[in-house]
Amino acid sequence: MSPRTGRPTAEPKGNRESFRLSDKDMEKLKFCIEKTGMTKVAVIRKGIELVYNEIRATNALDK
Numbered sequence: 001m002s003p004r005t006g007r008p009t010a011e012p013k014g015n016r017e018s019f020r021l022s023d024k025d026m027e028k029l030k031f032c033i034e035k036t037g038m039t040k041v042a043v044i045r046k047g048i049e050l051v052y053n054e055i056r057a058t059n060a061l062d063k
Contacts, residue, residue, distance in 0.1 A: 029043060029044075
């Protein structure tokens with residue numbers, strides 16, 4: 001059997017998630033995609049990073 005082909009990556013993305021959005025949230029996502037030229041998943045990842053950093057900063061202040 002031949003080895004699996006594809007682009008190697010330092011950060012494999014093997015997790016899948018599915019979620020539902022309201023029409024308003026979908027409009028916001030499409031707006032972000034159009035204005036930034038980013039992909040849907042890139043916008044979502046950036047949003048996760050922003051919220052994560054915000055929480056970390058808040059928790060650092062609480063200590």
